[in-house]
Every structure is written in structure tokens, then in C-alpha cells.
Amino acid sequence: MRFFQFSGILACTTAAFISVAPIQVEAATFKVISGVTSIDHDHEDILRSIGLILTGSxxxxxxxxxxxLVGFNIEPASNFTFSDEGGFTPLSGTIENTGTVTFNNQITVGDFSIGFAPGRTVKDASGFVLRDTYSLNTILFDLSLPEPVVFDNQNLTIPDVKLLVSPEFANILQKPELTGLFAGTARIDAEVAAVPEPDSVLAVLAVGAALLATRFYTRKVKYT
Structure with missing residues (x-):
């Protein structure tokens, strides 16, 4: 028996085994792929109290x-990942949103990016921030720790996240005393997808290699 014939038989056997007994891998890592980030009505009232009046979106x-009050689409460009082991555990990346709001017909902010910023010292903040990427390109709000997260392997809900005015935004408003001011709450309702573990990726590659070897063997037999 020639070597390529033996390889072909082995590949056929491997492919048949995989088709009969697929490898089951439980994914513990997930990625946000779409959804909506919403801001409550209190946010508008509180900002109005410091002179910021919503005039458009x-x-x-x-x-x-x-x-x-308003919602912002979560974009596929988001790369925020988390683990479900031991509860909701953020791992890396950002949640990217589209949409803008305008205050006083002068300041337009939006296309918000939500992610972790190490070294934040605002009281009660979690280290996560909401950054404007439309015009000011700065952190507008520090985010508090959320209320209990709801997750069912397909959808992630992060409710009642407090928005705390950042030092950067307070300085832009020329009111540094606003730093840390509670400015309303946000909520994230996201659709997620499982991120394949390395073992499952290797399993897919093994199937592909087996199928390619089978095709090679069939061609060899045909033309030998």
C-alpha cells in the first residue's frame, strides 16, 4: 500500500469519526455583537440643572x-469580551455606539465608546468610562458598578449604571466642582456570541485537514 493511500484511509476514518462523534466544547467567553445603550430621562433633567439643555439628536x-430618553446602536465593531465563569467578568475591549446628541445648539457629542480606563480615581467609579469620539474625544462620564447583570448565553443586560461626570468633562464645562456628580443612569441591552475556545478552533482545523486529505486521496486513486 502506498503512503498516500494509507493517509487517505486514515483521513477518511478521522472524518467519519468526527461526523459521528462531534467534539463538544463549552464556551465560557462571549463577545458583544449588537444591541442598544440607553440613557434615562433623569440624565436630561440633571444636565439641564447645570446649564446643558438637549437641543437635538x-x-x-x-x-x-x-x-x-434616547438609545444608541451598539456597532459590530465592538470587541468587548467577558467570561461567565464565576459570574459576569469583563475581560477586554470596548462597546462602540453610534448616534449623537447636541446641547445648547453648540456642543455635539456621541459615537460613544464604553471601555475600561485604568487609574480612574473618581469616587464610586468602576474604572469603566463613557468616551465621546465624535467631537471632544474625551471621557465624559465615569461609570459605577452595575446592578446585577442578566445573562442567558445570548443576551446581556447591564442595568442601572450610574453616570458620574468625569474630571475631563467638568474642566471642559469650566466647572471642576462637578467632578463625580451623578448625572443619570445608563443601561446596556446587548446580543452576544460565544468566542470559540482554542480547542474548538483546533477541532475545526482538524476537520478541514481531514476533508482536504480525503479529497487528495480520491483524486490520487482516480488518476493512478
Missing amino acids: NNTVAPIPSNY
Whole structure:
């Protein structure tokens, strides 16, 4: 028996085994792929109290729940990952949002990016921040630790996250005393997808290699 024939038989056997007994891998890591970040009505009232009046919005969506103020689409460009082992455990990346809001017909902010910023010292902050990437390109709010997270392997809900005015935003407003001021709450309702573990990726590669070897063997037999 020639070597390529033996390799072909082995590949066929491997492919058949995989088709009969697929490898089951439980994914413990997930990635945010879409959804909505919503801001509540109190946010508008609190900002109005410090002189910021909402005068317009663009490319926003319906908030979740409907009695919130405004919603921002979560973009596929988001690369935020987390683990479900031992509860909700953020790992890396950011949640990218589209949509803008305008205050006083002068300041337009939006296309928000939510992620971790080490070294934040604002009281009660979690280290996560909401950054404007549309015009100011700075952190607008520090985020508090969320209320209990709801997760069912397909959808992630992070409710009642407090928005705390950042030192950067307070300085832009020329009111440094606003640093840490509670400015409303945000909520994230996201669809997620499992991130394959390395073992499952190797299993897929093994199947592909087996199928390629089978095809090679069939061609060899045909033309030998």
C-alpha cells in the first residue's frame, strides 16, 4: 500500500469519526455583537440643572426600555469580551455606539465608546468610562458598578449604571466642582456570541485537514 493511500484511509476514518462523534466544547467567553445603550430621562433633567439643555439628536434609536430618553446602536465593531465563569467578568475591549446628541445648539457629542480606563480615581467609579469620539474625544462620564447583570448565553443586560461626570468633562464645562456628580443612569441591552475556545478552533482545523486529505486521496486513486 502506498503512503498516500494509507493517509487517505486514515483521513477518511478521522472524518467519519468526527461526523459521528462531534467534539463538544463549552464556551465560557462571549463577545458583544449588537444591541442598544440607553440613557434615562433623569440624565436630561440633571444636565439641564447645570446649564446643558438637549437641543437635538442624530442617528439615535428607540431606547430600551421605552421610557428612557434616547438609545444608541451598539456597532459590530465592538470587541468587548467577558467570561461567565464565576459570574459576569469583563475581560477586554470596548462597546462602540453610534448616534449623537447636541446641547445648547453648540456642543455635539456621541459615537460613544464604553471601555475600561485604568487609574480612574473618581469616587464610586468602576474604572469603566463613557468616551465621546465624535467631537471632544474625551471621557465624559465615569461609570459605577452595575446592578446585577442578566445573562442567558445570548443576551446581556447591564442595568442601572450610574453616570458620574468625569474630571475631563467638568474642566471642559469650566466647572471642576462637578467632578463625580451623578448625572443619570445608563443601561446596556446587548446580543452576544460565544468566542470559540482554542480547542474548538483546533477541532475545526482538524476537520478541514481531514476533508482536504480525503479529497487528495480520491483524486490520487482516480488518476493512478
